[in-house]
Amino acid sequence: MATQHTRVLGRILVAPSVILLFAWMIVPLAMTIYFSTLRYNLLNPGLERFVGAENYSYFLTDPAFIGSLLNTLVLVGSVLAITVVLGVLIALLLDQMFVGRSIVRLMVIAPFFVMPTVSALVWKNLLMHPVSGVFAWIATSLGFRAIDWFAQVPMLSIIFIVAWQWLPFATLVLLTAMQSLDNEEKEAADMDGTRPLSFFFHIVLPHLARAITVVVLIQTIFLLTVFAEIFVTTGGGPGTQTTNLAFLIYAQALLQYDVGGASAGGIVAVVLANIVAFFLVRLVGKNLET
Amino acid sequence: MARRVSPLRIALTTVVAWTVGFVIFFPILWTVLTSFKTELEAFSSPPKFLFFKWTLENYRLVQERSDYLAHAWNSVALSFGSVLLAMLIAVPAAWSMAFAPTERTRGTLLWMLSTKMMPSVGVLVPIYLIYRDLGLLDSRVGLIALLCLANLPIVVWMLFTYFKEIPKGILEASRMDGIGTGREIVFVLAPMALPGIASTLLLNVVLAWNEAFWTLNLTTSKAAPLTAFIASYSSPEGLFWAKLSAASTLAIAPILVLGWLTQRQLVRGLTFGAVK
Secondary structure (H helix, E strand, C coil): CCCHHHHHHHHHHHHHHHHHHHHHHHHHHHHHHHHCCEECECCCCCCCEECCCHHHHHHHHCHHHHHHHHHHHHHHHHHHHHHHHHHHHHHHHHCCCCCCHHHHHHHHHHHHHCCHHHHHHHHHHHHCCCCCCHHHHHHHHCCCCCCCHHHHCHHHHHHHHHHHHHHHHHHHHHHHHHHCCCHHHHHHHHHCCCCHHHHHHHHHHHHHHHHHHHHHHHHHHHHCCCCHHHHHHCCCCCCCCCCCHHHHHHHHHHHCCEHHHHHHHHHHHHHHHHHHHHHHHHHHHHCCCC | CCCCCCHHHHHHHHHHHHHHHHHHHHHHHHHHHHCCCCHHHHCCCCCCCCCCCCCCHHHHHHHHHHCHHHHHHHHHHHHHHHHHHHHHHHHHHHHHHHHCCCCCHHHHHHHHHHHHCCCHHHHHHHHHHHHHHHCCCCCHHHHHHHHHHHHHHHHHHHHHHHHHCCCCHHHHHHHHCCCCHHHHHHHHHHHHHHHHHHHHHHHHHHHHHHCCCHHHHHCCCCCCCHHHHHHHHHCCCCCCHHHHHHHHHHHHHHHHHHHHHCHHHHHHHHHCCCCC
8 A cells, every 4th residue: 555655755754763773783783893802901092902802712711701601591590480480370360350459460560660779779678688687587587597698699689689570570461461361261161160270281371371482582681681680789799609791791891991801791692682582583573463 | 250259269369369469569668668767767676567656857868968859850851851752763663664564664673673682781882982982971961862772662663563553544534534634643643643652651761760771880970860879879878778768769659650550551562562
């Protein structure tokens, strides 16, 4: 239905977005790739020189890099597992009939709207403080010893905070998907006397497969670069126990002023994210009618 | 749901659901409660839940000591500024892709989505250096431009999915009736497009408000929004929990309300139409 006239107009209307996004993507990325081949430290300006792949070989064999990669994977994997499992359970719960559904729903999604710096500091101080935190009080009331969260299990602490932030997203997406499951199907299963468990495993879970995939892919993209939560709580420590890839690159660039090394790290992060993005874009594309 | 459910089951579900909701909401509730305590009571063990001397002192101190209002204004300027700018750029694009799609539209949309997948940390170094050289570090203009670009793909996508749903027949009908382009936009298009535009605006304001990578790395004081303001509480000085709580409550309250208003759009906006 597009005539020659509307086609030209359409191109003009789309152009600003495309040009801006293209520039936003390609200029910094090209610069990162260029910097990654230089020995370039902000403390010694004017001494930049081409070193080829040296930054990469240095960065990739740096024990800190391997450690940060492992930390990244642990963080992403654990948060995904927690949010998907709890998300399915809570979505199932919210899909039931009960009094005050909309209020409970509001309470459950609230953490998603809390800015990362707030949730990290509130958890670290008000909840996880080894003496005066609420968790310490619960533990001692039950007769356990209080845990010094950020000293004993720093990574686990970060995982809890990030999982709390992303649980609402997983729950909401899964709930949306669950509600599109036909009522007729539910009724039919009811009449056949299908047991709830087998109904869940044979009908609900397969129906949710797609939504779970979407949750996993989208969360992975955001979780690969968790930054603020680490920045305000542990600063990557103790030692490098909570340094993930994003934090390592930040430290390399803005604390050690090593532009070349940080850029090589940045490219590694881009490649990792792109592997995930490839699958996500394909999945979204399948669903897109234009 | 038309199925009959026994009252007992409803009662049980109600208890379980409210418990779960309460546990998830507790950190926020606790922050709000703590913000009304004195520093001593905030730190007391065992914790005091409701029976403490309520005070507004912390709110006054937070404003006095670290100028909450200046940071809040930065948050408003950055989030609304960046999203309004993104809307200006995105509305025409989304409109033309929804109403006059070409064989390239699909590819363009997916490509836009893929730009959102680039991790910010991958381009931290060049952006930092460019901003340093242009004198844009710690400037509102610089951050508005950056957050605008970062959210542009989501804005285009959300608008596109809303505009897709506007029936095309109605446009043709109004054209047949011979109303002019100006009146067509005001009386026919605007009323149908506005709900989608409003939802897109709100959700993206929430996302921009909470953005905490660029705002932490590119601001120091002048342009620092609330994310950075709160981060300044990460190095403790004496008793500070009540003040931290008051600052946090002030930082999340407005956006929590907006967030609750946009909750129905959340799934659509963040899953790019892959889950309906």
